[in-house]
Each structure stands twice: as structure tokens, then as C-alpha cells.
Amino acid sequence: MPAPTRRRRWLTICAITASAGLVAIPASAAPGQNNSPFGARTLARLAAEREQSVGVMSPRLKDEGGDDGNEADEIAEGANQYAEARTSPGIVAPGAYGAAWDNLTNLPSTGGDWRNITDLPYNSDDPRYRDIDSNSSGGSGNVTGRMAAIAADDGGYVYAGSAGGGVWRSRSGGGHWQPISDRLPSQSTGALALDGAGQLWLGTGEATTNADAYLGSGVYVLSHPHHGTFSARSRVGGDELESTTVHQLRFGGGKVWAATSKGVWSHSAKRLKGAWKLEFAPNPDSLPGGSKADDPDAPYKNIANDIAIDPKDPRKVVLAVGWRSGDDYNGFYTKGTDGTWTRITSGLGDLPADADDVGNVTFARSADGSRYYAIDQSPEQLNTNPDSGLEGIYVSKSGSPNGPWSKIADYKGLAADNSALTTSGYMPGVQAWYNQFLTVDPANAEHVYAGLEEVYETKDGGSNWSAVGPYWNFGFSCWSIDPAEQTGDCNQTTHSDQHGVAIGRYHGKSFVYVGNDGGVYKRPVNGSQDASGHATDWTSLNDGTIDTLQYYSVGVGKDLDHGGLSVTGGLQDNGQSILRSNDEVMGSNFGGDGGDTITDPANGCDIAEEYVYLSIQVTQNCAVNDGGWVDDAAKATSYDVAPADNATSEARFIAPLAADAKNSSTWIAGGRHIWVQTHGYAIRSGDEWTSVYDLGAGRTATAVAASGGKVYAAWCGPCNNQGFARGIAVGNADGTGWHDITLPVDGTVPNRYLSGFAIDPKNADHVYLTVNGFSRQWTEGPGAGVGHVFESTDGGTTWKDISKSLPDVPADSAIVMPNGGLAVATDLGVVHRAPGRTTWQRVGDLPAVAVLQLRLSPDGSTLYAATHGRGIYTIKVRDFD
Numbered sequence: 001m002p003a004p005t006r007r008r009r010w011l012t013i014c015a016i017t018a019s020a021g022l023v024a025i026p027a028s029a030a031p032g033q034n035n036s037p038f039g040a041r042t043l044a045r046l047a048a049e050r051e052q053s054v055g056v057m058s059p060r061l062k063d064e065g066g067d068d069g070n071e072a073d074e075i076a077e078g079a080n081q082y083a084e085a086r087t088s089p090g091i092v093a094p095g096a097y098g099a100a101w102d103n104l105t106n107l108p109s110t111g112g113d114w115r116n117i118t119d120l121p122y123n124s125d126d127p128r129y130r131d132i133d134s135n136s137s138g139g140s141g142n143v144t145g146r147m148a149a150i151a152a153d154d155g156g157y158v159y160a161g162s163a164g165g166g167v168w169r170s171r172s173g174g175g176h177w178q179p180i181s182d183r184l185p186s187q188s189t190g191a192l193a194l195d196g197a198g199q200l201w202l203g204t205g206e207a208t209t210n211a212d213a214y215l216g217s218g219v220y221v222l223s224h225p226h227h228g229t230f231s232a233r234s235r236v237g238g239d240e241l242e243s244t245t246v247h248q249l250r251f252g253g254g255k256v257w258a259a260t261s262k263g264v265w266s267h268s269a270k271r272l273k274g275a276w277k278l279e280f281a282p283n284p285d286s287l288p289g290g291s292k293a294d295d296p297d298a299p300y301k302n303i304a305n306d307i308a309i310d311p312k313d314p315r316k317v318v319l320a321v322g323w324r325s326g327d328d329y330n331g332f333y334t335k336g337t338d339g340t341w342t343r344i345t346s347g348l349g350d351l352p353a354d355a356d357d358v359g360n361v362t363f364a365r366s367a368d369g370s371r372y373y374a375i376d377q378s379p380e381q382l383n384t385n386p387d388s389g390l391e392g393i394y395v396s397k398s399g400s401p402n403g404p405w406s407k408i409a410d411y412k413g414l415a416a417d418n419s420a421l422t423t424s425g426y427m428p429g430v431q432a433w434y435n436q437f438l439t440v441d442p443a444n445a446e447h448v449y450a451g452l453e454e455v456y457e458t459k460d461g462g463s464n465w466s467a468v469g470p471y472w473n474f475g476f477s478c479w480s481i482d483p484a485e486q487t488g489d490c491n492q493t494t495h496s497d498q499h500g501v502a503i504g505r506y507h508g509k510s511f512v513y514v515g516n517d518g519g520v521y522k523r524p525v526n527g528s529q530d531a532s533g534h535a536t537d538w539t540s541l542n543d544g545t546i547d548t549l550q551y552y553s554v555g556v557g558k559d560l561d562h563g564g565l566s567v568t569g570g571l572q573d574n575g576q577s578i579l580r581s582n583d584e585v586m587g588s589n590f591g592g593d594g595g596d597t598i599t600d601p602a603n604g605c606d607i608a609e610e611y612v613y614l615s616i617q618v619t620q621n622c623a624v625n626d627g628g629w630v631d632d633a634a635k636a637t638s639y640d641v642a643p644a645d646n647a648t649s650e651a652r653f654i655a656p657l658a659a660d661a662k663n664s665s666t667w668i669a670g671g672r673h674i675w676v677q678t679h680g681y682a683i684r685s686g687d688e689w690t691s692v693y694d695l696g697a698g699r700t701a702t703a704v705a706a707s708g709g710k711v712y713a714a715w716c717g718p719c720n721n722q723g724f725a726r727g728i729a730v731g732n733a734d735g736t737g738w739h740d741i742t743l744p745v746d747g748t749v750p751n752r753y754l755s756g757f758a759i760d761p762k763n764a765d766h767v768y769l770t771v772n773g774f775s776r777q778w779t780e781g782p783g784a785g786v787g788h789v790f791e792s793t794d795g796g797t798t799w800k801d802i803s804k805s806l807p808d809v810p811a812d813s814a815i816v817m818p819n820g821g822l823a824v825a826t827d828l829g830v831v832h833r834a835p836g837r838t839t840w841q842r843v844g845d846l847p848a849v850a851v852l853q854l855r856l857s858p859d860g861s862t863l864y865a866a867t868h869g870r871g872i873y874t875i876k877v878r879d880f881d
Helices: 043-053 096-105 379-384 411-415
Strands: 147-152 158-162 167-170 189-194 200-204 219-222 246-252 255-260 263-268 277-280 304-309 317-321 331-335 341-343 361-365 372-377 390-396 405-409 437-440 448-451 455-458 466-469 498-506 509-516 519-524 555-558 565-570 576-579 586-590 597-600 603-610 616-619 638-640 657-660 663-670 673-677 690-694 700-707 710-716 726-732 739-741 754-759 767-771 789-792 811-816 822-826 829-833 851-856 862-867 872-876
Touching: 147 189, 147 509, 147 519, 158 189, 158 498, 158 509, 158 519, 200 246, 200 255, 255 317, 263 304, 263 317, 277 317, 304 361, 317 361, 361 437, 372 379, 372 437, 372 448, 405 455, 437 498, 437 509, 448 498, 448 509, 555 603, 555 851, 565 597, 565 603, 576 603, 586 603, 597 657, 657 700, 663 700, 663 710, 673 710, 690 726, 700 754, 710 754, 767 811, 767 822, 822 851, 822 862, 829 851
Parallel strands: 147 498, 189 246, 246 304, 555 597, 754 811, 811 851
Antiparallel strands: 147 158, 158 167, 189 200, 200 219, 246 255, 255 263, 255 304, 263 277, 304 317, 317 331, 331 341, 361 372, 372 390, 390 405, 437 448, 448 455, 455 466, 498 509, 509 519, 555 565, 565 576, 576 586, 597 603, 603 616, 616 638, 657 663, 663 673, 673 690, 700 710, 710 726, 726 739, 754 767, 767 789, 811 822, 822 829, 851 862, 862 872
């Protein structure tokens, strides 16, 4: 959830993965505080922006010009979203990532081994960094990357499925984690489930409709999860579920059922060979191979969310199907006596049957079969109600998924139960399309845990609820920025934005495990609460042995206070991490989403951190602060210095930011305009930026780089597959010589997303360009072309494809090595081309994780890789250069 001063938008992207998950507001936005330093940074501002944005997510709304309202036409502001870069100008065919992984693993390898340097605890409440733009003291404690699914058994084994870093196992009731899916071609988790025989099932492809969610490679099963690891040979069925997302896996009648982005499928739970059976797809013509498969709306036309199986008669099944922003096919379906699936139009009781009110849905049933529960997110609410998209939480006391259902909670009631989200415009369920989990205590059919932005608990079947895991502690009377006063008053809570839940036992005691945007947390199932109903016994399980941190960037500079180096980086929903040379625990000195980063190689405490949409903060002391700014605003140690494109919303979600390679005081930032400031880390105001070039209305920068005053800027606009266009502008930091380069019509540089530049430090006219997406073998769209890495020796006027032997995989960035070689970050690892060579090698042996940015240490001896799911890795240049 972004800070109020940073515009939050509700967007969708033209891919299966849709809108950006909202991210955490810094402490400076704490609701209910009247201290003057908070100023305009309040949830009221956020709520107003939320209210203005209502309606943008519905593909069924029409404008006065007769727009048919499909998703692709309504994402002008969604040009900044993650998956767009990998799909435009068309739809990516199934199998693209699998083929790329096979080709990459067959490349010859360089020498050297990667070393994870962020495999240690990351304390989001680090008392060293209680500055105005930090979330420190919010109560989340140790965090890691987003967890999409959780499973647990009664023997103390816990399994955590991350968004982009694979599946992890704990043998000790949580903690001391080990990765168990590194050999799979997809590290994106959609669902985890243990069956009655103790087998662990994994559905790959995260289904949170989040901007940085990846498609999967199918469903896998681990017969002996206490000891084994997943392998490609353990895939269930054929390739039917490749390039999908899996929302839920359910069991009944000897089958495993999968709710996916391509409808509902089933397979024998005992015989793992043989194809998956398509049980139901509401719009089969939109499936791959169908007559409408090329339609921009096709990825949204067969989304299934969950499956409810009658415990008394497993032949009776109810499907929850529908796109969370709304579509005519949304609803609940059941199979008639003639074997066909039909929509349930009546008889559900309070549970809606109308398509407008059925969106993202989660089911849960009690162990004794006496109760079924459901959470329903409403597209109508999402598009018309600025407060919440939650339709309600429901119970079927008959135990049948056919009901009748009774409503047992709505967003107003949950807000009144000591929620942290009580401000108009941001209340419980405002992100119900993104955050949902539901589970029932096996020992008590009326004891239920529900997850939205927060964690809620009822012990009486829904008559009374408690916000046992509030969003954060800001705004509560117990809160204090002083950790000495905080301890014992506000208890630790979980990180915000809930996705996965499980109940298991360890040493004979039952625990509930929750997975969210900050990792994994647990508490006793029958735990304790304070007078406000908040749990007093949450424990973070993010002990540093599990590193699924989702970095967008990395910065490296000398640690002048302790010797060695300081390493920082921007993260999805976990702010900015900082690791100083003497740290045994990483700290968090900025909150929210951390985007791009500039760090002074000569002083690692000189940092510019980008939030979203080109909102930039700068610090010259690592943002070290004891919280004194609460009483004296002049004691803040970080400063907002956003250029004007932030206020006008003309920048991408993660916008490009760079320092001139020859002059660290000259910075380049890209939105609609190319912005330059020459005060370096001494900048104190956004007014100090100068617009040196206007890319034009509807265009936004995708990459910037500069060396010796020469600036390269790539752009897209439109950035989705409805008329996708891209280009390059070149000029000087002083504002002279700016012009658009005429890219050749022969497709030498493909009409795909231009993701990065790498400038030769010896010659600013010698530059490399990386191109995202897939080549035309996989992408159906005009000008998709071929190639991912291009070289120019004349300042960008002409380009040569140097992608020979490089797998067809999205390229995210590049860096020129000290000896003139080139390292390229891709969605599946790092590749290297040695100087004087034309072929590529795979660098080390990373799992199938996206690497978004590369940096060199100040002395050039070490390469740093920011992965989006497995933290930051380093490798010695001498080992492979």
C-alpha cells in the first residue's frame, strides 16, 4: 500500500498476471496520528486517490466513445506494470519459459559459484532506521518475500510456497528452512496442498493477479515431502497446465482438482500419468488453440478461483469461477444430471449468484463436514465502493457447498473489530481481489481464520470477529516509535496482505501458519489476545534461512563507518533493505515498495531510493534515525525529492533512475520527461530536477543510462498490446542535442519492451540494449521480432543483434564488465559474453529466478545480482571473466 503522497493506482496489465499488489505505507502515514510531521501523509489523502480511481478495473465499463471496455483498452495507466514488459506486443504462447529454461541449462557454464548475501534475518522494525519514510516500529518484525501458499502437517513439517523463490521446508514447526523445488523450471507458487496420504502437491504459477506474478509449468507431487525434493519428473499429467496460474488444489472422489487461469481441471490423485481433464471452462474459445485465443481479453475469460466438494457426496462439486474485475461468466457452477456445468442462479441464500457480485472466492470446510465457509470479493464493490471490494464472509451450516449460505461478516463489521484499516477509502477487503485466505480449526468447526489485508479470527462461527493480525500498529494508542515504550504494549503483528494459511501441529501443540507479503508467521491456534482482540503471540518464521526477497534493484558502496561494503536494494512490499559490513541482521531504512536505487560507490550511506511512480527519497546517513522527527520535523534524515512526473502520474510503477557513470552528482530519471539533477545526494527538493526532454504524451521511459553527460532513454507508449510502440531518445544531460532515434523498420530492434542500457565506460557511443519479452516464435504481435541483446557503436543510430546462442528469454538489464565482457540479467538467471566472443555462457547455477539488475562492487571485483525472489547474490568476476 503506497504512501499517501505517492499516488496509488488501481491498474491492470495485459497478461494473465494483472494488477499491482498494494504496498505498505511508511510510518509517516500512520492513521490517526496528529503529529505535525505526518502532515499531508495521511490515509485521508490515500483514500481520496482511491476514490478517484474507482471503476478503472472493470473490463465491462464503456466510455462515451463506445469503447467496449476490455482490459487491454483500459490499462493506459497500467503501462508501468511488470508482466506487460514480458507480453507486449502480443500474447505469449504456452511453453515459452520451459523452452527457455531448457536452452539456458544447456549453455556452457562459466566458472565460479554464486553466494547469497541476504540469507540472514531482515528486520523491518530495525530500531536504527526509524526515519519518516520507514515502516520501522510497525510490528512486522523479521520479513522475507511474498508467500503465496502454506501447507503443514501434524509432525512439525511446514511448507512455504513463495511468489518467485520456490518452495521451502521446515522440519521444526517453522524456521531452519530448506529449498525443495530448485530443480523445477518455475519457482512461482500458486497452490500447496497435502493430500490424505501425506503427499505434497504443488501448483506452479502464482494466481494473486499481482503485477510481478509469473506463470507456471504445471502441477507437481512429492510423495515423501519430509525428505525429498521436487523434480521435473514429478509433474502430474502432461503439459495441459503449462503457462497457467493455479489458484487452488482440492481433493475429492479420488481426484485432485485444480482451479486455474485456464478453467477447472481434474486428474486422478493416484495415477499421476495421463492427461489432465478439462472439467469446465466458461469460454473455451479463449483457451490456447481456440478461435479467440488471440483476443487481448483471452487471459481473463476462464479464470477459476476455487472448488468446493461436498464431503458427504464428492460427486457434488461447486466451482467458483470469475475474473475479479468482473465479467458476464462470473458465478458459481455445478454439474447437472446431464453432466454439464451450469451456473447456480438461486438457492444459495446470502451468497450472491449475480455475476456482478462474484469475483475472487475462497472456500474452506470443517474437518467434521458440518460447515463450509467462503469469502467473496465483489467486482461491483471493487468498481463502485472506494472503501472495500469485500462482499462478505459466509457459512453454510448444512456443510454442503450448495448452501444455504448465511453472511457472517462484512467490511464494516471487520473494521469495527479493532482493525487498523478504519479510514474511509481504505477499509478491510479493499484488496480482497489480491489478499484472501480461509481455514477452519480441525478441532472446532466454528473456529475460523480469515485473511484479507489483515488476519481475522472467529471462535463462534462468525458471530464475533477479532483482528488478531492487524495491518500494523500505527494508529493504535499503544504505538510508540520508541522501541523501549513499544515493547509489551503493541505486540508483534504479521506483515500485511495475506495469501496462504495452514494449521499443523508441532510437539503436540496446534499452530496456525500464515503467508503474506512479508513471509511466514505463526501463533498457537488457541492463542492469546489483548483487550483489543489483537494476538499477543505471533512469531515471525523469517529467520534468515528462507530468502525469497523480491528485489527490483541493488546498490553497493563503501561502508565508511565499519569498513567493507554496504549493500542496499529495493523490494516488492518490503521497502529498501540495507546490509552494512558489520550487520548480522539487515535493516529496512525505507518502507513500501522499493524500486530503483542509486548508491554512491564511495559512500554506501549516500542513497537515493525510488518508491513507486518515480517518487524518490534521498539520504546521506543511510536514513539512520531514532524517531526524533516525530517531535521535531527538522530531525528527519531522508527527503522527498520526486520530479514532477510523480505528481502527474506520468511514470511507470517501477520507473528508471540512474547516475551518470562518470559523474555521480548527475542523476537521470525517466517518466514522460527525461529529468536531470546535478546536486547528487545533496538534493533536497523535487524542484531541483530539470526536464531536458519530453518523450511525448502517452509515452513513458522504460530505461535510462548516462556516461560523461551523454544520455540514453528508452520508452514505450502505448505500452500494452493494443498498439504497442517503443523507441529510443538520445541527448545530453545539459539539455542539448536531444532527438528520437529512427529505429529501422526491418525489425533489427524488435517492437518489444526495451528494458535496459549498458554503456561502455571507455566510449559513450558504444552502448548495449536489452530487450524484454519473447521473440516472435512465442509472441503473437506486430513486430515482435527476434533477439534480446543489441549493440551500437555510433551512439544508438544503428544497432546489431548480438543474441547469437542466447536463449529466447526476457532480458532485463546488462552491465559492461571491467575487461569489456558483457553480463546480462534475464528472467531465468545471468548470462555472459566474454570479450572478443560471439557466444554466451551461463553464469553459475542459479535456480529459475528472475534477475532484474546487476551491479559491480566499487573495485569491480564482484558482480551483484538482484533477484526477484531469491535475494541478492554475488560472484567473483575473476572466476568467470
